[in-house]
Amino acid sequence: MTELDSHSQPNSPLLCAPLEVRRAIYAHFDSQLHMFLLQGAVRLSPCLQPNLGDNNHAGHERRYPEEGAAEVVWARRLDSSWGPHWECEELAFATDDKPQNNPIYKLLFVCKRMFLEICDFVAERSVINITDLDTLDASLPKSGGLGSALGQPWSLFDLISPRIHNLNVTLRLPIAFYKAVETGDIKETAVDRPNIAKSIAYNNDWIQFWSNICSLQGLHNLHVWLDHDHESSWSEVKERPVLDPVFAILAREMQSRSSRCTGQHAQVLFNLPKLHPGIATPDTHFIEGTAPPLFTLQRRYRQRYHSQESPTGTSRVVGKADFPVMWELTLDENPDGPYMTLEEVEIYERGLWERGLDPTRELLEINGHMCFEQGYI
Secondary structure (H helix, E strand, O other): OOOOOOOOOOHHHHHHHOOOHHHHHOOOOOOOEEEEEEEEEEEEEEOOOOOOOOOOOOOHHHHOOOOOOOOHHHHHHOOOOHHHHHHHHHHOOOOOEEEEEEOHHHHHHOOOOHHHHHHHHHHHHOOOOOOOHHHHHHHHOOOOOOOOOOOOOHHHHHHHHHHOOOOEEEEEEEEEHHHHHHHOOHHHHHOOOOOOOHHHHHOOOOHHHHHOOOOOOOOEEEEEEEEEEOOHHHOOHHHHHHHHHHHHHHHHHHHHHHOOOOOOOEEEEEEOEEEEEOOOOOOOOOOOOOOOOEEEEEEEEOOOOEEEEOOOOOEEEEEOOOOOOOOOHHHHOOOOOOOOOOHHHHHHHHHHOOOOHHHHHHHHHHHHHHHHHHHHO
């Protein structure tokens, strides 16, 4: 769906219907929507609502069910910048990267009054999902007022974003981005990834994104899902330098709202990959029990299959497990299925680390050649 291009008529005959009837019609809009930018214009597409907190995103679920399907398709899905919303990305685009429109959205452009009415309804009722920094930057209010983000006098973003109640931010960013934030060198960092290079150039500050989120005065729920796009462990990212300033900004805003008696606190949840016991430390990561008390911090098992460029330049799929690393071994040794759950393997490996043993070395001693061939270590 493009920017505002509504009919010039001030009112539609549909507006003669009672408000309750109109809102019942608007309720057919999807309860969760993706906002994204394409060629400088805002688009809306349905969200398939993947469960971001479960542990079913290892990568197997992205394979084509047909035997012999091209590995390049699997690799592309694994590399999606939309992360667990990879199916939403496929739904959002038809062939040749053209956006796929839902006919219900044509109601937006019946007339100007209906456009405004539907914008209010969407902002109030729908969960808005954003999966890249450029869209996040463009969709949040700016000090320049309406139209400042997209350079247009009247845009869908500008009308919806100030009144958003529920916002989900899913960011699968280049690991180089996080490293730049850790060291404070983000202004000099260039990364080859769509929808991020421009964000760095325009904002020059990771913190500014979160300051802009605080300007959403109607926000009730903020859910943030973070990861990087490399096969290395999430724990290679030092969480505290990256997120401590973010938590501080959000905490100040919550305290400010409380002092102004402007209503309930926004519920803030951060969903991050589980920490690797051999890498994470209390000084650099949010070890269990050290998360900020004002927020909820969830941990999940990370994607275990990744896209990798082959020497010939084609994409291929490699298995590279983050913590825990031994689960695939239980799959291969028992044709009837794993004899240990992923949770049980996690407990076992934590016990090894606590005793000063490296599970990777244990794997090498058990069956090193198989692990190397499958790429799990």
